Amino acid sequence: MGNLRSDEELITACACGDRSAMDVLVSRYHSRLLDFAFRHLSNREAAADAAQTALIKAFTCAGSYRRKAPFRVWIYRITLNLIRDEIRKRQYANRYQADAPETEPIESRTPEDEVLSRMNGNTLWEYIETLADGPRTAIILKFREQFTYEEIAEVTGSPVGTIKSWVHHGLETLRKRIGPEMCEEQI
Amino acid sequence: MNCEEIRRILVEYHVGELDKERRDECKSHLENCPGCLNALLAYQSIIAEAERIPRIHPSPAESMSLSHELDRITKKPPVPIRVERNRTTERLAFLLASIMVFTLMSVCLRLESLSLTNVLAAVGSIRLSVIALAAVAFIFVTSFLPVVVISRRKPINGMALRR
Numbered sequence: 001m002g003n004l005r006s007d008e009e010l011i012t013a014c015a016c017g018d019r020s021a022m023d024v025l026v027s028r029y030h031s032r033l034l035d036f037a038f039r040h041l042s043n044r045e046a047a048a049d050a051a052q053t054a055l056i057k058a059f060t061c062a063g064s065y066r067r068k069a070p071f072r073v074w075i076y077r078i079t080l081n082l083i084r085d086e087i088r089k090r091q092y093a094n095r096y097q098a099d100a101p102e103t104e105p106i107e108s109r110t111p112e113d114e115v116l117s118r119m120n121g122n123t124l125w126e127y128i129e130t131l132a133d134g135p136r137t138a139i140i141l142k143f144r145e146q147f148t149y150e151e152i153a154e155v156t157g158s159p160v161g162t163i164k165s166w167v168h169h170g171l172e173t174l175r176k177r178i179g180p181e182m183c184e185e186q187i
Numbered sequence: 188m189n190c191e192e193i194r195r196i197l198v199e200y201h202v203g204e205l206d207k208e209r210r211d212e213c214k215s216h217l218e219n220c221p222g223c224l225n226a227l228l229a230y231q232s233i234i235a236e237a238e239r240i241p242r243i244h245p246s247p248a249e250s251m252s253l254s255h256e257l258d259r260i261t262k263k264p265p266v267p268i269r270v271e272r273n274r275t276t277e278r279l280a281f282l283l284a285s286i287m288v289f290t291l292m293s294v295c296l297r298l299e300s301l302s303l304t305n306v307l308a309a310v311g312s313i314r315l316s317v318i319a320l321a322a323v324a325f326i327f328v329t330s331f332l333p334v335v336v337i338s339r340r341k342p343i344n345g346m347a348l349r350r
Contacts, residue, residue, distance in 0.1 A: 019261050026253060034249070035242045048249045056256055124236050142198075143237045168195050175229040 006073035015062035022059055029072070030055065032145065033079050039140050040083045042129065050086060054079040073154045076145070080137070080155055087133075127177050128170075136171030138163050188212060190223050197227050201234065284329040288322040 005021075007028070013021035033054055038047035055068075058065075058075050077136060128136060137156060141147040149167075153160045193216050199205050200213045219223045245253070 012291070017261060019257065019335065022257055022261070026257070030250070030253065031242060031244045038243050044243075046245075048252075051245070052256065055253065056260065057238050059257070060260060124233070125240055128237065130287070137207045138239065143234050144242075159280065166194075166197075167198055171198065171230045171233060172194070172226075174233050178229075178233070 008065075008067055009043050009064050011058070011062050011071050014059050015065070025058075026055060026167070029075060033075065036076065036079060036140065036145065037083055037145075039128075040080075040088055040133075040137070045090075047052070048088055050079060050082045055084055057082075069154050070151070073147075073151050076147075076155045077157075100130075103137045124178075127174050130177075131173060132159070135166040135173070138166035143165055188216065190216075190220060193217075193220070193223050194226055197223070199235075201227065201231055208312055280329055281326065284326045287329075288325055292318055292322060 005024070007025065008023040010018075010025050014025065030051060033051040037050040037054075041047050043051065054075060055162065057078055065071070067111055128139060131139070134156070138152055141152045141155060142149075147155070149160050149163050152163045156163065159167075193213055196205060196209065198212060201212060205213065217227060
């Protein structure tokens with residue numbers, strides 16, 4: 001029954017102390033927030049702490065959720081603020097984590113897939129990590145979390161035009177950095 | 188549109204967020220511009236690969252830690268949300284009760300007119316003292332009973348959990 005309820009209905013139930021509603025939201029968002037935090041902090045422990053803190057904060061402040069934006073926008077905004085706080089506190093120690101999972105094999109291959117298949121997902125992630133904060137966050141939210149430009153603007157607190165510019169700039173930067181291998185395939 | 192303008196909207200073209208006019212213009216440009224077409228193919232590959240990067244899942248220890256934290260915050264007694272007293276309702280109730288009491292006193296005393304002389308002449312009456320006591324009790328009950336009811340009512344927006 002809990003899985004049929006919307007996120008907004010569940011967080012309203014959380015405001016009344018409904019533990020089962022909290023469990024449903026945790027099952028929906030814990031993994032996503034952990035992944036989102038990890039993609040910014042590159043540290044498993046810090047990412048786990050940020051994801052847990054975001055969920056706890058959301059449940060303790062559930063009464064202040066006003067439904068002006070979708071719940072997922074609200075919780076991701078909380079998480080991003082925690083990430084930014086963490087980044088301010090320390091520098092990135094490692095760009096690549098030893099415990100990151102390996103990429104799944106790609107089944108259908110196009111010429112572009114041939115190029116990228118020589119680089120596993122973690123290598124592509126290394127390139128994404130080199131982007132500036134804004135473009136990296138925009139690309140993660142747009143293509144991994146399937147947010148709209150307006151939702152990304154709500155999460156980051158930046159205008160929609162800036163978000164579109166970040167996405168374009170990020171992809172163009174990645175294309176230029178990954179580009180030589182792709183150009184060889186296309187000749 | 189030139190190549191720079193086309194490349195700025197390639198992502199929206201890829202996800203189908205362009206209106207018909209811009210989509211057709213973009214499509215026409217791509218058919219005649221290998222550079223922009225290669226850029227689109229590159230963006231599509233990068234996007235597809237980014238979507239395929241496996242998501243990190245919480246470990247059992249991390250899930251357990253979160254569960255313990257949720258247990259801790261849900262076991263605390265909830266802090267009830269303070270409901271503001273409605274001062275306007277209180278004042279209106281007091282005014283209405285006062286008018287009703289004064290009217291009742293006038294009827295009971297059977298004053299021909301509401302002059303000060305008539306009121307003072309009835310001061311010594313025992314009946315007036317009883318009526319005055321009843322009036323005070325009536326005013327108290329009608330003025331403050333709504334406030335008591337409101338204060339005991341469940342908060343509208345539920346309990347607020349506090350750390």
